[in-house]
Amino acid sequence: MAAPALGLNDRGQTLQLPTVAREAEPLAEAAQRQGQGPLAYLQQVLELEVAERAAHRAARRLKEAGFPLPKTLASFDFRRIFPLSGSKLFHIIY
Numbered sequence: 001m002a003a004p005a006l007g008l009n010d011r012g013q014t015l016q017l018p019t020v021a022r023e024a025e026p027l028a029e030a031a032q033r034q035g036q037g038p039l040a041y042l043q044q045v046l047e048l049e050v051a052e053r054a055a056h057r058a059a060r061r062l063k064e065a066g067f068p069l070p071k072t073l074a075s076f077d078f079r080r081i082f083p084l085s086g087s088k089l090f091h092i093i094y
Contacts, residue, residue, distance in 0.1 A: 019049040 008028065012021025024045055044077040073093070 017049055019043055019052045023048055 008024035009021045010058055012018065012024055028041060031044070
């Protein structure tokens with residue numbers, strides 16, 4: 001039997017807490033199945049919200065900083081290094 005809708009999605013949107021809006025009801029159902037208390041459930045929901053906000057904040061700051069795109073060895077053009085061939089560089093690295 002499905003649990004009744006708690007309206008947590010609407011309340012999370014009203015408070016501008018997108019992760020709470022998205023995750024509150026599924027986490028409430030899981031907490032109820034696992035016998036978690038309300039404080040453990042609240043802590044879990046708020047930790048998700050804080051973590052997602054931190055990730056978005058970091059991504060926004062990197063974008064605003066205007067750093068160049070991340071580079072990897074797979075995207076490196078070995079022809080630009082005249083004295084070293086790609087195989088020699090890989091041998092040095094690994």
